[in-house]
Amino acid sequence: MAFAAEALRFTPTIVSVEVVDAPTISFTLIGLAILAAGTVGILLPEGERTSALLPLVAGTGFGIVTLALGSGSLDEPEAAEQVFLFGSVLGFAVSIAALAVLWRRTAHRGGAPKER
Numbered sequence: 001m002a003f004a005a006e007a008l009r010f011t012p013t014i015v016s017v018e019v020v021d022a023p024t025i026s027f028t029l030i031g032l033a034i035l036a037a038g039t040v041g042i043l044l045p046e047g048e049r050t051s052a053l054l055p056l057v058a059g060t061g062f063g064i065v066t067l068a069l070g071s072g073s074l075d076e077p078e079a080a081e082q083v084f085l086f087g088s089v090l091g092f093a094v095s096i097a098a099l100a101v102l103w104r105r106t107a108h109r110g111g112a113p114k115e116r
Helices: 002-008 022-043 046-070 077-108
Strands: none
Touching: 022 046, 022 077, 046 077
16 A cells, blocks of 8 residues: 555656757667668558668768768867757758658559548
């Protein structure tokens, strides 16, 4: 009974965004883009599943270009983390947009599975 009373007094703590550093957010976005591409690839018809990799290539390319352009004048590690975060956000956005285009294109041709 004491355990139940203690459980009722539990107050969850909210994690501040300031606790999560830029590299953690960057790698999370990269992982989410890979997860999204894998999910779309699974849902595509058999002959078109490998085309889900192309949005990842586009997002990776965009992220690398961002790193190349932004890293020229970096002297501090914090600035490098910010450029990496910015490149990850842009790469993620490009990947998700390209996956959406791929999905719509496949659905338009009648290849994507229809909702029941």
